[in-house]
Amino acid sequence: MGWLPVLEAGPRPVYLKIVDALADARSGGRLQPGDRLPPQRELARLLGVDLTTVTRAFSEARRRNLIDATAGRGTFVTPGEPEEPVLDLSMNIPPAPAGLNLPALIRTGIEALLKRSSAEALLSYHPGPGSPAERAAGSSW
Structure with a gap:
């Protein structure tokens, strides 16, 4: 075989x-x-x-x-x-990867994300061309 x-x-x-x-x-x-x-x-x-x-x-x-x-x-x-x-x-x-606790990393990442923004803002629709801050960042880039 x-x-x-x-x-x-x-x-x-x-x-x-x-x-x-x-x-x-x-x-x-x-x-x-x-x-x-x-x-x-x-x-x-x-x-x-x-x-x-x-x-x-x-x-x-x-x-x-x-x-x-x-x-x-x-x-x-x-x-x-x-x-x-x-x-x-x-x-x-x-x-x-060996030695990493993936559920704990995900939990920590989500908690950090929610400290910067609300869940409602993250789950709602965003303006098609982007927010004023996103357009300014894109323009300067």
Whole structure:
């Protein structure tokens, strides 16, 4: 069958666990440049995940220059150097850095926001072209 990732435990999204396993296999020599990866549907079935999860993992791995795919031929490990990942803003999923209490950070942020402005002002409609202060800031910028 070929390469089958072992996914680490933890709260990270599954697609990133697949990418991490791929990067680890590549850096550890278990996958070599030119090695063919299993088809996405087969990998999804073997891992017990949705096809879109594997598709997203392969897209991220391609973005990091870990793999390359050609329609009709398959997906292969690239010979180039992997690139460092950037902050992924494609989904509304908060990052899960170790040691941070996300609910407490959100609570603190909302409290600080409400100290500067009222909830009514934040939740109401704003003038289309912006407030006088916003237009002045835009004009000076």
